[in-house]
Amino acid sequence: MKRILLMSLLAISTALSAQKPVELELWPDGAPNSNGITTPEQKLENNRISNVSEPTLTIYPAAKPNGLAVVVACPGGGYIRLAMNHEGHDMADWFNAQGITYAVLKYRMPNGHHDVPLSDAHQAIRLMREHANEWHIQKVGIMGASAGGHLASTAATHYTAGTRPDFQILFYPVISMDLSNCHKGSRDNLLGKSPSEELVRLYSNELQVTGDTPPAFIMHSSDDGAVPVSNSVSYYLALVKNKVPASLHTYPIGGHGWGFRDSFTYKRQWTGELEKWLREIL
Numbered sequence: 418m419k420r421i422l423l424m425s426l427l428a429i430s431t432a433l434s435a436q437k438p439v440e441l442e443l444w445p446d447g448a449p450n451s452n453g454i455t456t457p458e459q460k461l462e463n464n465r466i467s468n469v470s471e472p473t474l475t476i477y478p479a480a481k482p483n484g485l486a487v488v489v490a491c492p493g494g495g496y497i498r499l500a501m502n503h504e505g506h507d508m509a510d511w512f513n514a515q516g517i518t519y520a521v522l523k524y525r526m527p528n529g530h531h532d533v534p535l536s537d538a539h540q541a542i543r544l545m546r547e548h549a550n551e552w553h554i555q556k557v558g559i560m561g562a563s564a565g566g567h568l569a570s571t572a573a574t575h576y577t578a579g580t581r582p583d584f585q586i587l588f589y590p591v592i593s594m595d596l597s598n599c600h601k602g603s604r605d606n607l608l609g610k611s612p613s614e615e616l617v618r619l620y621s622n623e624l625q626v627t628g629d630t631p632p633a634f635i636m637h638s639s640d641d642g643a644v645p646v647s648n649s650v651s652y653y654l655a656l657v658k659n660k661v662p663a664s665l666h667t668y669p670i671g672g673h674g675w676g677f678r679d680s681f682t683y684k685r686q687w688t689g690e691l692e693k694w695l696r697e698i699l
Contacts, residue, residue, distance in 0.1 A: 483516030493563025496606035503676035566590025638671035
């Protein structure tokens with residue numbers, strides 16, 4: 418009898434915590450710019466996609482919202498593809514369990530049009546704020562991994578009226594576009610192979626931090642062979658220099674691209690630290 422009761426309570430709990438995701442077109446009336454991609458979106462192995470030209474925002478409303486935060490996640494992929502699951506959708510339940518409404522941005526690939534991904538990130542933040550009453554939102558944060566971390570940190574340093582995120586969460590982010598410290602594939606795909614020095618500086622986000630940049634939680638592995646950990650370190654130092662609250666967590670091993678995967682040795686550490694940090698900023 419006790420077993421039946423326990424199973425019934427578990428079923429009720431699961432039903433209450435399960436919320437149907439809501440997918441919104443990012444630009445239902447048409448985007449203000451184009452990335453020039455005309456070929457169909459392509460599904461790749463490991464749940465990655467490329468040729469993205471029709472952006473969407475998938476929202477996972479929290480069953481018991483704390484009313485204070487939402488994360489707009491920008492998956493990585495070198496600005497040429499998107500790792501939608503382990504750097505995006507797979508984290509929805511974890512955030513929802515904390516009362517945080519969670520959203521995954523399928524943003525357009527730049528294809529050499531550097532303004533396009535940032536336009537999508539700005540629009541995602543606007544949409545979340547337009548639905549603030551519906552989803553009980555008071556703060557909107559931006560999160561990203563790898564090249565998505567570059568997009569998230571760009572949104573945090575290149576905002577316009579109404580698009581400044583309230584906080585930023587960065588997984589092994591690309592930060593700099595300087596050849597001495599960058600992920601060259603992300604740089605080439607975003608800025609082109611021969612960008613001007615002005616453009617390189619504009620998108621080197623460690624150089625764009627001000628005292629108004631939102632608080633940051635940053636994670637990186639010291640042995641990352643794709644995006645040097647110095648990207649996170651330089652960004653963290655710029656935040657500290659400008660007196661912006663920042664938390665940097667580096668792990669001795671793990672490489673690149675771990676996201677929400679259980680195989681990452683330090684998953685328990687980063688989830689625990691991020692959960693604490695989110696409670697503090699809420």
